[in-house]
Amino acid sequence: MTEPAAVKQTVSVRERIIVALDVENVAAARDVLEELRGEVGAFKIGLQLFTAAGAAFVREVAESGVKIFLDLKFHDIPNTVASAAVEAARLGVWMFNVHALGGAEMMRRTVDAVNEVCERENRTRPKVIAVTVLTSSNAETLTEVGIESPVENEVSRLAKLTADNRLDGVVASPHEIGLIRETVAAKDFMIVTPGIRPINATNDDQKRVMTSAEAIAAGSDYLVIGRPIVQAKDRVGAVNEILSNLGSDIQ
Numbered sequence: 001m002t003e004p005a006a007v008k009q010t011v012s013v014r015e016r017i018i019v020a021l022d023v024e025n026v027a028a029a030r031d032v033l034e035e036l037r038g039e040v041g042a043f044k045i046g047l048q049l050f051t052a053a054g055a056a057f058v059r060e061v062a063e064s065g066v067k068i069f070l071d072l073k074f075h076d077i078p079n080t081v082a083s084a085a086v087e088a089a090r091l092g093v094w095m096f097n098v099h100a101l102g103g104a105e106m107m108r109r110t111v112d113a114v115n116e117v118c119e120r121e122n123r124t125r126p127k128v129i130a131v132t133v134l135t136s137s138n139a140e141t142l143t144e145v146g147i148e149s150p151v152e153n154e155v156s157r158l159a160k161l162t163a164d165n166r167l168d169g170v171v172a173s174p175h176e177i178g179l180i181r182e183t184v185a186a187k188d189f190m191i192v193t194p195g196i197r198p199i200n201a202t203n204d205d206q207k208r209v210m211t212s213a214e215a216i217a218a219g220s221d222y223l224v225i226g227r228p229i230v231q232a233k234d235r236v237g238a239v240n241e242i243l244s245n246l247g248s249d250i251q
């Protein structure tokens, strides 16, 4: 195995699976939650479900004791993002994210605001992570928006900016883990990786995938997995299959 990743020592592999609740309404989300609650570590609520179901649903699920990663990728002026982050903390989510492209001040003020509200209101502080470059972006996409440097340079620059501004980690392609670990020395810097596919599974629209075992071996702390679990006929079976492929040496 590689160097210990941020949570490797203390968190079981099962708890390191985050299921993406990419469904269109509350009923479908409840269905997945009922089936998989207790089987995985956390659930990710992104733009689709948040827009359909709203903040009240996030609060209700979080208050029921389920860990929620609120994946809304905040990117706005520092004051707006910091204020939204305070409300995310008040919803009781376990983790939320911002775009590192929002810059140092946006990230710093977000972390400060979250720390302050959690202390003042005696709340558990959510983890704050950043997206570096979306995995759907390539060199051409970056050139379109005026960024001429290679994707890898952007990923390491933004990962460093994220760490320098005291965020807890990044969302990244599993292929970028090595680069990020080289750039950011802190062992507790979390890397959360989507783009995970079981061996022999369809890739859907993900272009650069890894199996969960490969991603964990490369140093991923948390695996975000959507369709391979949510669209399986037997969701618990799909989770257990992923866990059995991971083996016991990394529990």
Ligand code: C5P
Binding pocket: 020, 022, 046, 133, 134, 135, 136, 171, 172, 173, 194, 195, 196, 204, 206, 224, 225, 226, 227, 228
């Ligand atoms: O279904 P699948 O396993 O591809 O779902 C992956 C989830 O991770 C989706 O919710 C997707 O939006 C999200 N994600 C991603 N790549 C990123 C950031 C988030 O696939 N760079």
